[in-house]
Amino acid sequence: MDGGYTAQTQAAEDFARELEKVLTVPIELADETLTSVDAEDLQRQQKTSGVGIDAVAAALYWNGT
Numbered sequence: 001m002d003g004g005y006t007a008q009t010q011a012a013e014d015f016a017r018e019l020e021k022v023l024t025v026p027i028e029l030a031d032e033t034l035t036s037v038d039a040e041d042l043q044r045q046q047k048t049s050g051v052g053i054d055a056v057a058a059a060l061y062w063n064g065t
Contacts, residue, residue, distance in 0.1 A: 036054070
């Protein structure tokens with residue numbers, strides 16, 4: 001939670017580098033810390049459910065919310 005590197009961060013970066021070797025599209029990494037918490041808060045506020053938290057979190061992140 002302090003913004004530092006973890007083993008999972010390193011694994012994701014390693015995987016992205018491997019993908020860059022075989023894909024022709026750019027790979028962009030993003031810090032998704034707490035996006036699921038934001039998504040759960042939004043669903044609670046709007047009294048909605050049925051959409052997966054991960055999908056809502058991704059939409060929030062990519063919309064800059």
